[in-house]
Structures are given as C-alpha cells and as structure tokens.
Amino acid sequence: MADDSCTNCGMLLNPENTNCPKCDEHRYAKNRKLTLSIDIAHARQTLAQAEQQLDQAIEQAMTEQFGNLKIIVGRGLIRDEIHRSLDAAQWQNRIRDYQPEKYNQGAYVIQMHPCT
Numbered sequence: 001m002a003d004d005s006c007t008n009c010g011m012l013l014n015p016e017n018t019n020c021p022k023c024d025e026h027r028y029a030k031n032r033k034l035t036l037s038i039d040i041a042h043a044r045q046t047l048a049q050a051e052q053q054l055d056q057a058i059e060q061a062m063t064e065q066f067g068n069l070k071i072i073v074g075r076g077l078i079r080d081e082i083h084r085s086l087d088a089a090q091w092q093n094r095i096r097d098y099q100p101e102k103y104n105q106g107a108y109v110i111q112m113h114p115c116t
C-alpha cells in the first residue's frame, strides 16, 4: 500500500497518480493476479467488528485492484455472519463470486470484478 513507485519502470508516483506518468502502467497492475489476505476472526473481534473489517477489506481489494480476496473467518459465529454479508456483497455487485477455501473451511476466497 505504501509502495509508491511504478512496478514496471520504477518511476516515483504521486498519491494522485492512478497510472504511471512515464510508462502508463496502472498503479496496482501487479495486484490483479494476486490475492489480498485478511484475518477477521483471530483478534477477539465482535461480530460487528468482523463485519466492518470485511467491508474495509472489500474496499481495499477494489481500490487496489486485487484479483482475489481471502477472508479468514475461523469456524465460529463470524463465519456464519460473514457468509450472509458475502451474499449481500455479491447481490450488490461489489464482488463477483466467493466460496469456502478448498481444504480450509475457516476461510473464504472471493473473486473480485476484473478492472477496466
């Protein structure tokens, strides 16, 4: 997030630059193939805090153009609550799709919309 040089040519970017002024590479082009991973269940979060963290994680993934977002939800109440929130987020078209991580029911993997 604090990385402020172009991933393609190394040119220093200003905070307002969405694209590199030199080579036109998108600021977050590299993130499109990457997964942003956020744990919202292992710091004694309340349900409300977990919801808020999910919301912030989705915002961050959208802003920084991550291809996928992995949300670690644990196996308790937060998991059920987040399942509902993800349903809503998908319905609102903020995320493309989601499913429990393969071999790990304590995490969801969310596909973000491809960026234009």
Ligand SMILES: [Zn+2]
Pocket: 006, 007, 008, 009, 010, 011, 020, 021, 022, 023, 024, 025
């Ligand atoms: Zn550049």
